[in-house]
Amino acid sequence: xxxxxxxxxxPGQIPDSPGVYKFxxxxxxxxxxxxxxxxxxxxxxxxQDLAGLHPRTRTMVTTAASVEWTVVSTEVEALQLEYSxxxxxxxxxxxxxxxxxxxxxxxxxxxxxxxxxxxxRGAKKKGVxxxxxxxxxxxxxxxxxxxxxxxPVRTCSAGVFKNAARTGRPCLLGYIGKCSAPCVxxxxxxxxxxxxxxxxxxxxxxxxxxxxxxxxxMMAAAEEMEYERAARLRDxxxxxxxxxxxxxVVLADATDADLIAVAEDELEAAVQIFHxxxxxxxxxxxxxxxxxxxxxTSGLVEHALQQLYGEESGDAVPKxxxxxxxxxxxxxxxxxxxxxxxxxxxxxxxxxxDKKDLMVTVQRNAQQALGLHKTKRASDLTTRSRAxxxxxxxxxxxxxxxxxxxxxxxxxxxxxxxxxxVVFEDGLARKGEYRRFQIKGFEGQDDVRSMHEVISRRFRxxxxxxxxxxxxxxxxxxxxxxxxxxxxSGPVPAPDAVPGDGSAPADGESREDDGRPKRFAYPPQLLxxxxxxxxxxxxxxxxxxxxxxxxxxxxxxxRLEEVWLPDDDDPVVLPRSSEGLYLLQRVRDEAHRFAITYxxxxxxxxxxxxxxxxxxxxxxxRKQALIKHFGSVKKLRQxxxxxxxxxxxxxxxxxxxxxxALAAAAPAAPAVNTATGEIMEEDDGGSTT
Numbered sequence: 193x194x195x196x197x198x199x200x201x202x203p204g205q206i207p208d209s210p211g212v213y214k215f216x217x218x219x220x221x222x223x224x225x226x227x228x229x230x231x232x233x234x235x236x237x238x239x240q241d242l243a244g245l246h247p248r249t250r251t252m253v254t255t256a257a258s259v260e261w262t263v264v265s266t267e268v269e270a271l272q273l274e275y276s277x278x279x280x281x282x283x284x285x286x287x288x289x290x291x292x293x294x295x296x297x298x299x300x301x302x303x304x305x306x307x308x309x310x311x312x313r314g315a316k317k318k319g320v321x322x323x324x325x326x327x328x329x330x331x332x333x334x335x336x337x338x339x340x341x342x343x344p345v346r347t348c349s350a351g352v353f354k355n356a357a358r359t360g361r362p363c364l365l366g367y368i369g370k371c372s373a374p375c376v377x378x379x380x381x382x383x384x385x386x387x388x389x390x391x392x393x394x395x396x397x398x399x400x401x402x403x404x405x406x407x408x409x410m411m412a413a414a415e416e417m418e419y420e421r422a423a424r425l426r427d428x429x430x431x432x433x434x435x436x437x438x439x440x441v442v443l444a445d446a447t448d449a450d451l452i453a454v455a456e457d458e459l460e461a462a463v464q465i466f467h468x469x470x471x472x473x474x475x476x477x478x479x480x481x482x483x484x485x486x487x488x489t490s491g492l493v494e495h496a497l498q499q500l501y502g503e504e505s506g507d508a509v510p511k512x513x514x515x516x517x518x519x520x521x522x523x524x525x526x527x528x529x530x531x532x533x534x535x536x537x538x539x540x541x542x543x544x545x546d547k548k549d550l551m552v553t554v555q556r557n558a559q560q561a562l563g564l565h566k567t568k569r570a571s572d573l574t575t576r577s578r579a580x581x582x583x584x585x586x587x588x589x590x591x592x593x594x595x596x597x598x599x600x601x602x603x604x605x606x607x608x609x610x611x612x613x614v615v616f617e618d619g620l621a622r623k624g625e626y627r628r629f630q631i632k633g634f635e636g637q638d639d640v641r642s643m644h645e646v647i648s649r650r651f652r653x654x655x656x657x658x659x660x661x662x663x664x665x666x667x668x669x670x671x672x673x674x675x676x677x678x679x680x681s682g683p684v685p686a687p688d689a690v691p692g693d694g695s696a697p698a699d700g701e702s703r704e705d706d707g708r709p710k711r712f713a714y715p716p717q718l719l720x721x722x723x724x725x726x727x728x729x730x731x732x733x734x735x736x737x738x739x740x741x742x743x744x745x746x747x748x749x750x751r752l753e754e755v756w757l758p759d760d761d762d763p764v765v766l767p768r769s770s771e772g773l774y775l776l777q778r779v780r781d782e783a784h785r786f787a788i789t790y791x792x793x794x795x796x797x798x799x800x801x802x803x804x805x806x807x808x809x810x811x812x813x814r815k816q817a818l819i820k821h822f823g824s825v826k827k828l829r830q831x832x833x834x835x836x837x838x839x840x841x842x843x844x845x846x847x848x849x850x851x852x853a854l855a856a857a858a859p860a861a862p863a864v865n866t867a868t869g870e871i872m873e874e875d876d877g878g879s880t881t
Contacts, residue, residue, distance in 0.1 A: 298324050299322050307388035448469050459482065464558040629650075721748075755776065
């Protein structure tokens, strides 16, 4: 590991002008490329105290052995040079997008004497006009089949074309009118190229001109009583309209724009791009990348723009590019895009209207793409095995932790404090064994104490199950009867054994006598808590108090993704590319998701609560009948028992219970708005405004 101070240039050597810089390792390989408005200020950020650097940046500067730079005139030149160097050197610490699949394009080979329409994948070729990308190749073929009625362009391969020219007989498409048959001279090269140009114009979004022209010709043919020609033109119009219908109209103003959305977490990011031409979605593509450098959303957007348009020019760069966040220097990026297009390009964040709504759709696709990528990565057996082995090695475990349980605490400013327990077996989530807890031992916000209570309750139930089934016998040793932990006074409440996301047991799972799966009968090999040293210490203390010493404990701190072990002052830092770290993060994030979902539901239920909820046996139907009859809870509270009995379905005993509940819930004094002096009345649903 190199010391950055050993190759740090003197501040006076570094110019304060725009430029691009390269970090090289000891073998002179370029490992990072960056650009800056002011090289002196930017490079100074890399040579500060290592403790103050982001872990990814710290890894990069300690891997490097030298730094060099090139001065340019403008920020636009710096952007172009940075893209060129990243493409040339492929630096290991730069974000590099890779397609999450190979997307097919509709291509027109304008570089040939007789242009051909075909499906193409891979790198783009010079002189070929591309449309898309499309989600599936069959979607391209369906569109082309409809359009060949109107634009009978060649679609055959070079071998078929030469064979037809040699024999003087066209292929089947030439006989049925879906090819103009240039191979046998039915049209001249100029006429065929004109057809290809019209085909490209239609695909580029200029659809109205051709449909209006065909409709005009159809009407003229009908007036001249050329009914067969009019019917053929009518079918051509319908074919073009069906081809247009395959691309959904999303923007009514015939906008040409690309919409870019980013979904990211600590380690990876997914980018989705919708290509809108003529107000219709003409193509969609997506990328995923590892965040190997310390980069925010703005940086990810800038990298995406470079990769998307770095090799494009002309109409391939749209008039408008909509992004979720502007790059660090939006003016320079806009100018770079304008240079590639040859005219002005608008780079902005949509604020309202249809474009903002469409951006929400693109963002949703990015989130789904990131989730699908993670699911595919997690489902690979070899990858999961390697992840478990890496965790065992990093934490010093004897065997791989085949069952991992993770706990997280969630609350909103100290209210509705809840906890979650998620279970992963063999690296896969076991949602039927998820559990959630309400914190009952105390009031208020104390994550450490909450973690101690939840761990105590979960493993107290585990010991009770062992004792009930005869797997554990009471002995005077430390692993004997379950002691009462000093941090939890009185009897510990049983966990809320509420399964999450479906509780159907897996085949072969151990069950209770009535056939239900055992809820807390299985211990994990690894217990993970969401947090750092305090939470880990609380979890370990809870296990010690219960006499359990065969379960490993660790915590994952979210800020720097460090793994904390009990009684260790320094964290375990797993490599950012480690499959073990990736698995721990997935477990932690799932526990957080499950906890916050429960907390939000609990809070929503509390907000919707009514004094009538305290009446035993009073269902929603009769609650609604009472409110409908009296108009509000306030008027119901003022009613007599006899008046309440007049409501259909309400007997005298129920009426007495309602009166008692409302009297107990009556406010001591009316609430007053201190700003206006207004007395806050109760609404019809029973909650105060």
